[in-house]
Amino acid sequence: MRGTIHYCLEETIISKYGKEKWSECLTSMGLPASHSFASQIIDDIDEDLTLKFILNVPSILNCTLQQVFDDFGEYWCCIYAPKLYNMFYVGVENTKQMVLKLSSIHHTVAKVRQGATPPQFNYKEISSNELEISYISERNLFDLYLSLVKGLDKYFSNETKIEKTSDNSAILTFSH
Numbered sequence: 001m002r003g004t005i006h007y008c009l010e011e012t013i014i015s016k017y018g019k020e021k022w023s024e025c026l027t028s029m030g031l032p033a034s035h036s037f038a039s040q041i042i043d044d045i046d047e048d049l050t051l052k053f054i055l056n057v058p059s060i061l062n063c064t065l066q067q068v069f070d071d072f073g074e075y076w077c078c079i080y081a082p083k084l085y086n087m088f089y090v091g092v093e094n095t096k097q098m099v100l101k102l103s104s105i106h107h108t109v110a111k112v113r114q115g116a117t118p119p120q121f122n123y124k125e126i127s128s129n130e131l132e133i134s135y136i137s138e139r140n141l142f143d144l145y146l147s148l149v150k151g152l153d154k155y156f157s158n159e160t161k162i163e164k165t166s167d168n169s170a171i172l173t174f175s176h
Contacts, residue, residue, distance in 0.1 A: 002113070003040035004084070006050065009057075010037050012075040017061050025060045029053050051139070069147035077151030095152040095160050096131065096174040119145065126171065135168040142168050 013022045023033035058065045088105055092098045106118035119137035135142040153160050161173040
């Protein structure tokens with residue numbers, strides 16, 4: 001997994017819970033309390049370590065994994081991605097457009113970055129404002145993806161109803 005995910009998680013935790021909590025998260029995984037992923041944004045970081053780290057964070061922050069996902073999704077979509085990946089936001093006016101664009105973004109990343117395996121998505125349009133989405137990835141982070149949809153809603157001031165229909169699919173009903 002790319003280090004950019006780790007650095008965004010770092011920024012998310014520091015902004016919401018404070019630097020001290022971030023240091024606790026690091027030391028709980030055997031990393032120095034002063035470690036930062038800022039210099040590893042383009043690096044590939046071991047996925048098993050990443051998933052173990054993500055699953056460990058809620059116990060340090062005294063919150064649920066879903067809350068960590070929601071915090072990350074909002075930070076990624078509203079602050080981090082618009083700053084680092086603003087070119088992907090060009091011409092996008094709402095949550096639905098960005099959701100539909102995500103597969104092409106991930107396809108581009110996979111072509112450019114050797115060994116990258118970002119999630120892919122299958123879409124089925126139910127109506128002009130309803131979309132059935134299937135998440136395709138061995139990482140089993142569909143709930144994180146749904147948190148990113150919530151983050152996009154905040155960014156675009158939209159309201160998307162999310163009806164999870166299985167461990168890797170949902171129906172999204174868009175307000176715009």
